[in-house]
Amino acid sequence: ETGVTQSPTHLIKTRGQQVTLRCSSQSGHNTVSWYQQALGQGPQFIFQYYREEENGRGNFPPRFSGLQFPNYSSELNVNALELDDSALYLCASSLPLGLGTEAFFGQGTRLTVV
Amino acid sequence: ELKVEQNPLFLSMQEGKNYTIYCNYSTTSDRLYWYRQDPGKSLESLFVLLSNGAVKQEGRLMASLDTKARLSTLHITAAVHDLSATYFCAVTVDSNYQLIWGAGTKLIIKP
Numbered sequence: 355e356t357g358v359t360q361s362p363t364h365l366i367k368t369r370g371q372q373v374t375l376r377c378s379s380q381s382g383h384n385t386v387s388w389y390q391q392a393l394g395q396g397p398q399f400i401f402q403y404y405r406e407e408e409n410g411r412g413n414f415p416p417r418f419s420g421l422q423f424p425n426y427s428s429e430l431n432v433n434a435l436e437l438d439d440s441a442l443y444l445c446a447s448s449l450p451l452g453l454g455t456e457a458f459f460g461q462g463t464r465l466t467v468v
Numbered sequence: 469e470l471k472v473e474q475n476p477l478f479l480s481m482q483e484g485k486n487y488t489i490y491c492n493y494s495t496t497s498d499r500l501y502w503y504r505q506d507p508g509k510s511l512e513s514l515f516v517l518l519s520n521g522a523v524k525q526e527g528r529l530m531a532s533l534d535t536k537a538r539l540s541t542l543h544i545t546a547a548v549h550d551l552s553a554t555y556f557c558a559v560t561v562d563s564n565y566q567l568i569w570g571a572g573t574k575l576i577i578k579p
Contacts, residue, residue: 367556387566396472396569397511410566444510448566456501457567459511 355456357381358447360460365465373461375430385450386410387457388420391442403428404450421423432465439460447452470495472559474570482578484546489573491540491557495500500540501558501567502531511556547577 357380366459367373379386385404389397399412403422417433426447432439441465473495480539481487502514504558517533517540524531528551530543540557554574557566 389567396558396571397567399566399568402566412566446511456513456516458513459503461510 355414358376358445358458358460360445360463362387362400362463363461365466367439367465369467371435372433373435373465375403375432375443375445377428377460377466379426379428379445380446380458383447383449384426385448386422387446387448388416388430389444390439390448391444391462392431393441398406400430401443402422424456435467437467440465470497470559470568472557472568472570473554474557474573477506477571478571478574478576479529480546481550482536482579485545487544488541489544489575490544491570493538493540493559493568494495496535497559499560500533500562501560502540503556503558505554505556505572507554508559514555530578544575549579550575 361376361380387402388400391397401411402409406422419431422428440464444462446456446459449455471490476504500517503511515531520535522533528545533540554572556572
């Protein structure tokens with residue numbers, strides 16, 4: 355167990371709807387990163403939050419947004435869902451990776467858009 | 469743009485055999501990570517390699533890093549069925565945030 359928990363574990367949404375995914379980081383970690391993993395592919399970086407500020411963003415449109423709270427937990431929000439948003443969404447908890455630490459992943463949220 | 473390539477993408481092997489998975493990356497990065505993923509599951513950290521020449525071993529798995537060649541290897545010794553999984557390598561950009569991932573190597577070990 356990594357101590358990183360995500361909710362919900364599975365979710366089915368209709369195209370055009372909005373969704374919020376949640377992540378509780380490991381104790382002592384101040385950095386949360388979100389990744390999208392399509393079936394059979396490697397994860398793609400969405401964005402990272404460090405001490406409640408966005409600290410880097412991948413090639414995802416603005417309808418993907420996030421928050422980090424004072425306790426370092428985080429949310430990923432996706433508006434106007436598209437069929438291609440169907441994927442496993444993973445959050446990773448860490449200290450800043452520049453310190454040479456590793457990222458610990460939650461179990462993921464499997465999102466299906468129909 | 470940093471790219472990470474793994475090969476092979478698929479590997480089927482017999483128990484007891486040795487094999488190596490390769491991970492090449494396109495620009496300078498001195499932090500390389502190996503993860504394991506079981507079907508439908510999350511990513512489990514295996515190794516963090518931080519410097520040129522770094523070698524780490526855990527059980528039947530050994531990882532190494534050559535930053536000059538921009539190459540990491542994951543060597544499997546005397547494979548057992550429990551090692552069947554998909555293995556990913558990833559490198560950092562700017563050392564501080566995003567991990568850039570390879571496509572993964574799906575490893576099937578037959579009894």
